[in-house]
Amino acid sequence: MKNRTIKKVAVLGSGVMGSRIALHFANIGVEVVLLDIVPRELTEKEQAAGLTLQDKAVRNRLVNDALQTAIKSKPSPIFTKSVSKLVTTGNFEDNMSMISECDWVIEVVVERLDIKKIVFEQVEKYRKPGTLITSNTSGIPMKFMVDGRSDDFRKHFCGTHFFNPPRYLRLLEIIPAPETDPEIVDFLMHYGDKFLGKETVLCKDTPAFIANRIGVYSMMSAMKVVEEMGLTVGEVDKLTGPVLGRPKSATFRTTDVVGLDTMVNVANNLYEGLPEDESRDAFKLTRIVQEVYDKGWWGDKRKQGYYKKTKDENGKKVILELNLETMEYGPKTRGKFKALEASKEIENLKERLPFLLNFEDKAGEFYRKTFYDVFRYCSNRIPEIADELYRIDQAVCAGFGWEIGPFETWDLAGVAATAEKMKEAGETPAPWVDEMIAAGHTSFYKAENGKRYYYDIPTKSYKVVPGTEDKILLDNLRASNVVWSNAGATLFDIGDGVLNLEFHTKMNALGAEILEGINTAITKAETENWKGLVIGNEAQQFSAGANLAMLFMFACEQEWDEVNFMIQTFQKTMMRARFSSIPVVAATSGLALGGGCELSMHCDAIQAHAETYMGLVEVGVGLIPGGGGTKEMALRTSDSYKNGDVEYNRLQDAFMAIATAKVATSAGEMKEMGFMNSISEVTLNRSRVIADAKQKVLQLADGYMQPVERKDIKVQGRAGMALFEAGVTGMQYGHWASEHDALIARKLNYVMNGGDLSQPTEVSESYLLDLEREAFLSLCGERKTLERIQSILFKGRPLRN
Template structure:
């Protein structure tokens, strides 16, 4: 965990010193090399090993591998004195109070005023850790609980001790939000803080419900995943990922540190879990837990544990009417209401779990947090719930659910019943387009978000929508900047989005200073509407396909040449046509977690919306047309990027593929992306923006085409690609080379677009391409044919 935190600090450009203990024994390899325990390479082994894992772990802890250059390794004996020269010390040692106390008392001897010190504990008391330290040290001391993996998990719980300087707490909170991209929740110093306290309780009651109802882990996971607005890993897959031994440690920490006998009993680990740990069935890290992967004649299969026999059997999902009805629901509140009030096994399970978690959250609210919002954010950011407990309570109907809870003899906290008695029926309310929440003091107050958070949904509620259709909307962001929001299914580009883009471009030119293109769905854009294109191809409607591709190309051209700045703000999956929307924009403000790729070859096509032309524009800028030695390698690079359907693993890696340029921006905190994109558009306008003029592009021509084709042929003969892959590669090579023209010829952008469109149309008519398209739509993965 310490190395992973160091990795994320390096991701955002922070130099980090990673220290670990000195090994007590030599490895066999070290003995053979003649090393001793006094050699520096041996003494730094554990830290170096931690750093090395950053290159191998999946999902990757690093945005790009070169980020690790900012991490220097050392050990806690030879390099401990260097902690006097850092800005922030993060302790990530074993979860043992005595060891942590001893470490901090040792640290204070080299500590200098101004250095912030924090513990990455998941639940040990921050106040107890600081016992024995000076008041000055304690003013700079707090808990910073990163959720794992630190790069991807949004939640960072901050826990001040009794002496923590409020200014330091606020500075660290701002730093974590702005620089590290975290969602910070300030917690009280209680066992397991907020997210692990409620999350662990939820797992406990789910285990209990499984045993009481005689269900299997796979049947429970059918209910407790997406059907309830939770991650796909649901309950038992999540436990396997966390590690059963780790989970038991977290549960025991609560049980040992609370006083309420009922709560102690609630956190008593089940005999089933204890036996699994004794057997070494710890989950993913040991190869088996509640689930186990095995090889069968059909390939790899995932088996599920039978709690009664402790044997592994094929997974059996729960099949009941309420789950089918929930899947058809249009919104999450409708989905939850359909499920929790259903009179079948799924409904009974969902209700039992939900009511327990909601009552527990309400009962412990005053103890663990300052407000309802902190609890909801902690569970959404730390456990990836779509709704926090109090949002969920509103979603299923506060009044209806409390009435049922009371009928079933549950002890609903008085403050919740008092809220209902006062005539209110929800924790959250909408007032004048703003969200207000019930506070502990008994009144509603506005939910305060970060000043850099812009919500398109909230702006639409406030009447800021200018125009829209089923595919996209144009929204006023203020300061004469508009946002074109994609909201078609999976943000796929079809006629609706193209139509709205053209309307947005005209509106922008006539009335606004600049435009941002983004969305609020899980991903920016997965590409073109593949189903639509396949249907047209299967019907042989070539004029219609040609028209669609022309319209997309023309719209991208208008986007490039409009007389106002346009900034693309991609995030998440940004594929195919999604990349082609970004490439002609004046700037890209990408999220740190942006996965960009021109992936059309995966469905037997090449980019058709100007992607090839735009990539050539990028790599040939400033290149002498006669300098083949410089030009050919650049075209080769584009050929490999598109031909191998390379997708960046981060916004930073998108620079390596030339999707994001050196002067484009990257926003680490996804919630601040729209704000920073808007500021970029305003900055361009105020700087006297002028639209780029069309320019001639130098191409490698027929000679370069043969070079590219020869490379593809070598891959064909080596068995790396199929005959159809080779055909696609040759079409791509022809476009990128500029066709049958002499090497160094300057061609127009329209000439390249025509080549691109012709190649696209020829490929979509191929039966094997249509097979690939159909397979992708059905299976969600590419077909190699």
């Protein structure tokens, strides 16, 4: 592959997608030029200010407004506030020449071929030869867009279809045009994966490409089954959300968020554009969908859709649900199905899916009708939309947030047995499936020697899934590389003398089994000549914190010796990670809260996925960080003091982060909040985190020096306590903090300032850990703390008391 560097990108079009694509490039440190059209009329505000259409502020109004709207939107498209400074705005008429400085030009204008051609004609005037030029189109064929363009333009042109929001949805579909240089395709596949953190999927230039073709078909198929079975909106969203490893928005809520008009447009375009599709009629709108569309109830953009937000007689916000029979809004329905009740104890999604699919009740019937139809449809799309089956799974999972794709789900249910049931239900799969089964191949995927293989239809053999060779996927190692395990953790050999400890409790909460796993892993690494340890997993969350159930039980029974022992064990385990004779690296992603944050901070380094959300949130359950987190923030604050700095300001930032349970919303914010040390690094692609953490271990193992306990932590004593006490009292009087919040803050204040010391003093880690444990223990005896813990454990929501 030719050495190509992307230093500056031009994004043409600043709408919802364009502005957010621009900001995601800024997230990774790339300079961006964001351009859009010039307004044709002045606003009233501009007229009042005496501005004209020739003023720069007016000419760039559309692009500037769009960028600011994006920056302020939720969820935020930026890792940190500072990255937006990398975006320079302008307009097509005055600033198109700026693309001559860019290495990549991305077109994101309105979905009209005539307008895109006008933009491309302008691009050719200023674009330097060899510059990448791509389109974010979601439906216009590539061959039409390059018509009339130069040879160099056509050679460097490709489709790059991002999914909204670009920061969070991992899919990037790469769609070559007829004359695209293969080297360009290879570069985009690699760059999207390594630098943008995307699941890059190579697509054919077919209507809606892969993800929308399958995803929209799946939704339209489900809509038909909903009408057949008379299910409610609430029932369907209960059946098609997290229980299947899919987003909470499930089916109808997703439609409201995306916009029913958008889904209808895609479905209509697919119906018109797919005359040869054997299931073309599935894209016809059902009676209910057509009626909701005709009423203009398109979802959030119209303030009502399948759901409607309103207020009751007391002014309290309520969410109403559309009755699909009467077309009137009423209370939300909560689907109750025997299958869902019976599956509650099945934590493992790969075990839960086949259980639900085969359950004999209304839910099971719904799953069989919808799953079998989608399985059949996907099998028939090869080789039309993709030559390889794994691309369909990759695209749907990354684009629609599914944890497990169609072919992998079929695998879990048993390929041959499910194929027979599909035929009985009138859903005959493609002939190649029968040929595969007849040849003795029992699955679409398999793992061997740490590698993941897929069934390749043309060769009738298994091949390694491309792009996974330099990634470490623990599921591929489960059959052959397990070193040790218990109920809550598994220790893997991930090669080159490095171990990986995986958690697999609910939300990866840290309990006795995981603490045993950490200690066992470190002991094995130290005594069996391993080079080091990675602590990481492939679950949605790294760890949502400590397991509170046992603590709650002991505290309620006033078994204070047991509570003290639990805290001490947790602290000792964290210190074990800190002072081991081998390097320990945390590979984080998703939530890393409370104990998960404390563990990460006590490792030698963190290899953080960009989407790691880390924080010390113990005040939410009436406590302070008790696993070394309070001590560690005091230590890091002490290390950050420099000559001339106002020490209290630095300490106050750390104090407030804990006292307000602030959570970093990206790895960038983790750095700003002090959770990541100077040798910690960020990985953009989630599936590369463990591999990158392994490389960090190997880097540290060369000449590794075992840490020793710190005894030079500067604390402020009574002077610092007095300053913070004033702030706590002020928050209490201003009703920003309850009486119990204030009590917790004062305990935190005492520990972080080193206790009752007459002057600033240097203390040891052990000293601060003792203060931390004492404060934690005392708070466990408070009734309001137990009420907060109880609310989290039994109601799943925080309590402010």
